[in-house]
Amino acid sequence: MPKTYNELYIDLRRRLKDAGVEACTLEAALLVAHAAGKSHAKLMADLRLYSSPEIEAGVEEMAARRLAGEPAGYITGSWNFCGLELKVDENVLIPRSDTETLVETALELSGKSDSELRILDLCTGSGCIGCALMHFLPNSRAVLADVSPAALRVARENVQRCAPGTRALCIEADALALPSPRLGSFDLIVCNPPYIPAGEIPALDVSVRDYEPHLALDGGEDGLKFYRAILRGWKGLLRQGGWMVFEVGETQADEVEKLMRLAGLRSLGRTKDSAGYDRVIYGRL
Numbered sequence: 001m002p003k004t005y006n007e008l009y010i011d012l013r014r015r016l017k018d019a020g021v022e023a024c025t026l027e028a029a030l031l032v033a034h035a036a037g038k039s040h041a042k043l044m045a046d047l048r049l050y051s052s053p054e055i056e057a058g059v060e061e062m063a064a065r066r067l068a069g070e071p072a073g074y075i076t077g078s079w080n081f082c083g084l085e086l087k088v089d090e091n092v093l094i095p096r097s098d099t100e101t102l103v104e105t106a107l108e109l110s111g112k113s114d115s116e117l118r119i120l121d122l123c124t125g126s127g128c129i130g131c132a133l134m135h136f137l138p139n140s141r142a143v144l145a146d147v148s149p150a151a152l153r154v155a156r157e158n159v160q161r162c163a164p165g166t167r168a169l170c171i172e173a174d175a176l177a178l179p180s181p182r183l184g185s186f187d188l189i190v191c192n193p194p195y196i197p198a199g200e201i202p203a204l205d206v207s208v209r210d211y212e213p214h215l216a217l218d219g220g221e222d223g224l225k226f227y228r229a230i231l232r233g234w235k236g237l238l239r240q241g242g243w244m245v246f247e248v249g250e251t252q253a254d255e256v257e258k259l260m261r262l263a264g265l266r267s268l269g270r271t272k273d274s275a276g277y278d279r280v281i282y283g284r285l
Contacts, residue, residue, distance in 0.1 A: 006047035008032050008059050019067050027072040034076040035059045069206040082132040086158045091150035092126040093216045098273045099192050102247045103132045105271045105280045106190050109243045114139050118184070121145065122175050122191040122234060123226065125216055127155030129190050134163040143183060145173040148215060175226055178233045185239045192247040193226035195219040223249055227256050231263040238285045245282040253278035 003011075009032045016024035033043040035058035036051065051059075062075050073079040073094035079086055081095035082103055088094050106129075110117055117140040121130030124144040134142050142163075144155050152170050159168045173179065175193060196217045201209060208217070219225055227246065238244055244265060248256045257268055265283030273279035 002050045002052055003056060004047065005032060005036065005043060005049055005051055008051055008056065009043075009047065012059060012063055015063060016066065021066070023072075027066065030072055030076055031062045031066065032059055035062055070211055071207045074211060081128045082135070084128075084131060084135060084158075084162050086126055086128055086131065086161070087154055088126055089154060090211065091148065091213060092154050093212050095126060095128040098279050099129065099247055100132075101271055101273045101279045102190060102192060102245060103129055103136075105282060106133060106188060106243070106245050107136055109245065109282060109284075110137060110140075110188060113137060116140065117187040119143070120183070120186040120189045120234075120237065122173075122189060122230065123147075123193045123216070124155050124170070125151050125192070127158040127170070129192060130155075130168060131158050131162040133188075133190070134159075134167055140167070142168045143186075144168060144170045145175070146170075147172065147174045147176075148213070151213075151216070175234065176229045179237055183237060185242075186237050187239055187242045189234065189238055189242070189244045191226075191230060191245070193219065193230065195223045195226065195247075195249045195252060197221060197223040219249075223252060224255060224259070227259050231259055231265075235263055235265070235285070240285055243282055243284045245280060247279060248281055250277045250279075253281055256281045257283075 009028050013024050013028035016028055029040055033040050036055050065075050066072055071094050073088045074090055079088045079094050082100050115137055119133055119140055119142040121142060121144045124130055124146045127144050130142045130144040134140055146152050156170045194217050196219055198218050198221055253270055260268060260283045268283040270278045271280040
């Protein structure tokens with residue numbers, strides 16, 4: 001006899017919890033909903049209904065992949081970030097809630113929601129930061145830059161989902177190199193660069209180490225390689241009075257703040273994430 005959606009959900013949640021998946025409740029719902037071709041809200045409304053053998057088989061296939069370590073976002077092909085449903089695949093990091101802290105900080109620094117800003121999202125990956133900022137700042141324009149052509153393909157699709165039209169430009173650019181002066185200047189530069197020290201990558205959780213792109217993780221020997229390069233080369237694109245906003249690792253706030261001060265940025269500040277870590281560092285020219 002077919003199982004109800006609730007039975008599928010409860011069983012998968014238990015299996016994920018037993019495997020040590022912290023977000024087992026959310027991920028179980030996302031995977032069952034994806035197998036059933038339903039939205040999360042529709043699944044919750046249909047929990048008492050019976051599924052089908054095909055849906056059960058789909059849930060089982062997804063469960064096997066998740067229990068082997070593959071992130072739920074790659075299995076479903078999408079992830080929610082700041083209320084936006086974004087495409088993700090193995091070429092980009094899956095957006096974290098920590099990065100929502102960066103978006104929230106950038107919005108606070110930007111002032112009014114009708115501000116007409118020119119924004120640079122450097123090391124854009126999926127484009128999650130740039131897309132969210134354009135969503136909440138509808139009069140803004142953005143350049144989304146990444147060294148990976150494969151990541152830029154994902155970013156372009158997300159731009160079309162979230163900010164269609166001509167408000168955004170996705171370009172291939174290396175944050176470790178000097179920028180082209182043809183890019184112009186910006187009111188706001190945001191960046192979630194690779195910041196994991198190279199020697200720590202082998203110890204990361206299997207879902208990150210074996211599935212997410214190392215190009216988006218490896219921050220060099222001490223994890224600070226990109227901050228140095230960006231402050232040396234890309235700070236010059238910041239307009240007078242403009243803000244530069246970085247996401248940083250749990251123990252990197254002091255070092256990154258020092259680098260920003262040495263680069264001549266002022267009005268330095270920090271924002272904590274939900275776990276209480278200094279996750280975002282910002283300063284203005």
